Each structure stands twice: as C-alpha cells, then as structure tokens.
Amino acid sequence: MKALIVYDTKTGMTEKIALAISAGMKEVGTSVVVKKADDATEDDFKGAEAWIVGAPTHIGSATGEAKKALKLGIATGASGKKGTTFDTRFASSGKGGAEKLRKMMEEAGVQIVVPPEWFVVTGTKGPLAEGEEAKATTFGRKIAGALRP
C-alpha cells in the first residue's frame, strides 16, 4: 500500500503534524510519500492508493493551496482511492479545513477510511498544543491499520 500525504503550511505547524502522521504510518509498514501542497504532482496522486490531505484552517476552511492540490489529484482520477483529511486550528474553532477537504474527497468518490482529525494550535503561528504530535502519530497508525488489505 502506497500512501501520499499532502499538506499546506504557512508557519510549520501543519508540516509537523504531517510528518508525525507519516511516522505513525511507517511504523505500521506503510510506504508513505510526504509532499507540500505546492510541490505535489499529478504523478504523486496517481501513484498512491491512499491520499491524506491536510491544511491549516483559514477562515473556517482549508487554505487555497491545499484545495488546489487536492483538485489536481482529483482531476487525475479519484475512483478507487482511499483517504482522509486533517487540519490545524484553534481549540475554540467550530470547524476547520479537514471538513472542507473531506467534502471535496467524498464528492469526488474517494472512500474515507478513517474520520478526519484536527490538531490544536495555541496561536496563529503555533506552537502546537501539548500532545498533538503524539496524537498525530496515533492517527497515522490508525490510518495505516484501516488501509491494510
């Protein structure tokens, strides 16, 4: 099983979460490629059976770069793909980027294998709240478990 983690970040917090998710998935033996949204190519999406897409929450949604990258992936063909989404946000936020990215995936026909997860930042530029990277590693293990044939 090959998985692709695509994330956007402005100040590094969502990148830390993406790398922690990747570490959790690798622990369970999943092959993972991690790409920043701007660098993700059509071939990256085509070559992965699972897409995990994340973003910082901006104005209750995902950043434009994350949505643009997922659109690029969807255009290569979403049928048969599995995935989930994540975001970083304030603890007080009612909703975030993960829900928007999930909706995009679902509408395109990606099978959501694990419910989206979000990770708390304590300020606009971070830091992450305590324990959030460990939570991301656990999320990665959970995703990898759900992707097992």
Ligand SMILES: Cc1cc2nc3c(=O)[nH]c(=O)nc-3n(C[C@H](O)[C@H](O)[C@H](O)COP(=O)(O)O)c2cc1C
């Ligand atoms: C323009 C802007 C809008 C934001 N809007 C929200 C928001 O609606 N809800 C929220 O919880 N956090 C919001 N935030 C805080 C971001 O969630 C936070 O900056 C982000 O998690 C940091 O991730 P990064 O380091 O990967 O960029 C906003 C931040 C910026 C810069």
